[in-house]
Amino acid sequence: MDKKILVIIPAYNESFSIVNVIKSIKSISTYIDILVINDCSIDNTEELARSVESTIVLNLPINMGIGGAIQTGFKYAANKNYDIIVRMDGDGQHDPKYVLDLIKTMLNGKNDIVIGSRFINKKGFQSSFVRRFGKTILQFFIYLITKQVISDSTSGFRAYSARAVKIFCKKYPDDYPEPEEVIIAKKNRLKVIEIPVEMRSRDYGKSSIKGLNSIYYMIKVIIASLIESIRSSNG
Amino acid sequence: MDKIQLIMICFSFVLLLFIIILTRFNRIKVQYSLIWLFSGSILLLFSVFRSLLDTMAQFVGIKYAPSLILLIVVFIGFILGIHLSIIISKLTEENRTLAQEIALFANRIEKLEKE
Numbered sequence: 378m379d380k381k382i383l384v385i386i387p388a389y390n391e392s393f394s395i396v397n398v399i400k401s402i403k404s405i406s407t408y409i410d411i412l413v414i415n416d417c418s419i420d421n422t423e424e425l426a427r428s429v430e431s432t433i434v435l436n437l438p439i440n441m442g443i444g445g446a447i448q449t450g451f452k453y454a455a456n457k458n459y460d461i462i463v464r465m466d467g468d469g470q471h472d473p474k475y476v477l478d479l480i481k482t483m484l485n486g487k488n489d490i491v492i493g494s495r496f497i498n499k500k501g502f503q504s505s506f507v508r509r510f511g512k513t514i515l516q517f518f519i520y521l522i523t524k525q526v527i528s529d530s531t532s533g534f535r536a537y538s539a540r541a542v543k544i545f546c547k548k549y550p551d552d553y554p555e556p557e558e559v560i561i562a563k564k565n566r567l568k569v570i571e572i573p574v575e576m577r578s579r580d581y582g583k584s585s586i587k588g589l590n591s592i593y594y595m596i597k598v599i600i601a602s603l604i605e606s607i608r609s610s611n612g
Numbered sequence: 613m614d615k616i617q618l619i620m621i622c623f624s625f626v627l628l629l630f631i632i633i634l635t636r637f638n639r640i641k642v643q644y645s646l647i648w649l650f651s652g653s654i655l656l657l658f659s660v661f662r663s664l665l666d667t668m669a670q671f672v673g674i675k676y677a678p679s680l681i682l683l684i685v686v687f688i689g690f691i692l693g694i695h696l697s698i699i700i701s702k703l704t705e706e707n708r709t710l711a712q713e714i715a716l717f718a719n720r721i722e723k724l725e726k727e
Contacts, residue, residue, distance in 0.1 A: 414715070435715040441708055449712045456716065551708075 380460040382480060383410045385450030387443055391467035392420040398465070399429045401473040409476070412453060413467070416446040422467075441551075443533075448549040451542045462537045471534040472501075475574040479536035482572050489541040489567035490559070492527065493534035493574035501575030511595055515556055518599055522606040523563040527571065530556040534574055541567050556598045560605045616678045620659035628652040647695055651688040658684065 384402055388395055399411055412433045413426040417440040426434050435449055447464060454462045461483045465471040475493055482491045495501055503509070512531060519527050533555055537545070544565050550557045562569050631652060635645040658665045658681055669677035 433719065435719050437711055437715050439707070439711050441711055445708050445712065448708075449715055452712055453716060453719070551704075 380484070381410075381458065382408065382461045382463070383412055383450075383454050383457070383459040384463045384465060384476065385412045385414060385447065385454065386465055386467045387414045387416060387446035387450065388418065388422050388426065388467035389416040389440070389443075389446075390418045390420045390422060392418070392422050392425055394469040395422055395467050396425050396429060398467055398469055398473070399426065399432055402465075402476060403429070405473055405477060409463075409480075410459075412450055414446045414450050416440055416442070444549055444551040444554040447554065448545060451537075451545050451549070454542050455539070455546050458539070459542075460539055462539075462542050464533060464535050464537070466533055470502075470576050470578070472575055472577060475534065475572075478572055478574065479534070482570065483536045483538060486538070487568060488570050489538040490562050490569045491536040492529060492532050492559075492569065492571045493576075494527075494529035494532055494571040495574060495576045496528040497571060497573035498575075500573075502578045508591075511591065514595065515598060518602055519556060519559055522560055522602055523569075525559075525563065525569065527559055527569070529571065530559055532574075532576075534576070538567075550601060553594055553598055557601050557605060560602050564605065564608070614662075614678065616681075617659055617662060620655065620678070620681055624652055624656035624659055628656065644699070647692060651692065654684065654688070655681070 386395070386398060391398075395413065399413070402409060402411055410433065411429075411431075412435065413422075414435045414437065415423045415426065416437050423434060423436060426432050433453075435453060437446060437449060441449075450464070451462065461480055463476055463479055465473070465476065471493070479491050479493055482488060495503060512529070515530050516527060519525070519530050531553075535555075541562060544561065544567070545558070548561065559569055628649065631640065631645050631648045634640040635642055640648070658668075662677070665680060666677045669675075669680045672680070674680050674683070
């Protein structure tokens with residue numbers, strides 16, 4: 378392989394799982410670079426990430442939330458001319474064995490975003506009924522705007538082309554970026570596809586999307602999507 | 613002169629004075645004081661020249677003229693609020709870019725120090 382590949386892991390207080398996540402990616406291939414973006418964690422996530430050899434760690438001086446953290450990774454990748462960028466969570470939810478699947482799907486150079494979807498083969502952790510209901514509504518909205526059915530628009534297990542990363546360096550949502558990302562991508566005529574993956578229920582910690590947050594999430598994503606759909610594509 | 617008119621004149625005057633003092637001592641930047649000074653001046657204008665207010669009120673069909681002042685105040689409040697949201701959004705965006713640049717630079721410095 379002559380492609381430069383980077384896995385970016387946004388991490389906020391992931392000291393329980395971060396080392397395992399990094400090591401398991403390393404066990405797949407030593408060729409892949411790993412970048413942990415420490416979003417101002419208050420535990421020792423940074424030290425633990427650094428303790429695994431050749432892991433690159435970026436420390437954000439203020440807590441910026443998931444969107445800002447991921448975009449930092451994109452900017453790093455763009456500066457260093459990486460060809461394929463994989464994003465995965467630091468909490469152990471994403472099974473590293475699918476990293477290779479994501480990368481392989483990117484290798485033909487035709488795809489810009491590959492989404493790891495847990496709803497294609499319906500194996501592994503499927504999340505609760507209420508959440509799946511919310512996701513169906515999202516799916517419908519995204520279909521209305523992009524005319525593409527995305528089975529798992531909230532999945533954060535994704536691979537990106539350098540072309541996609543370049544666009545997201547200019548513009549990326551602050552919080553809950555995944556569904557909006559698809560819309561920005563489609564507006565910029567990027568090719569988005571999905572492949573099946575399995576996810577585990579997270580090792581530690583809780584989802585940030587629960588209770589009132591989930592209502593905020595739905596409203597925010599839908600409004601953002603609608604606004605995105607009436608915005609010019611180069612914006 | 614109505615009581616309400618007197619109150620409004622005092623209020624507008626104090627508002628203008630307060631903004632000028634804040635700007636003078638750099639608590640508000642000149643570019644952000646402009647919108648306040650403009651709003652304050654409009655209020656003062658309408659409170660002093662009652663006839664202007666009456667004409668305007670008649671024009672928009674408000675029977676009790678001073679309530680037009682209230683409407684104007686609410687209107688100005690909205691504009692100011694939106695103005696501030698725009699500024700906050702801009703600052704948030706700039707803040708984000710700066711934080712990201714710091715993280716990227718820190719990484720480069722670290723690498724240079726190792727060499």
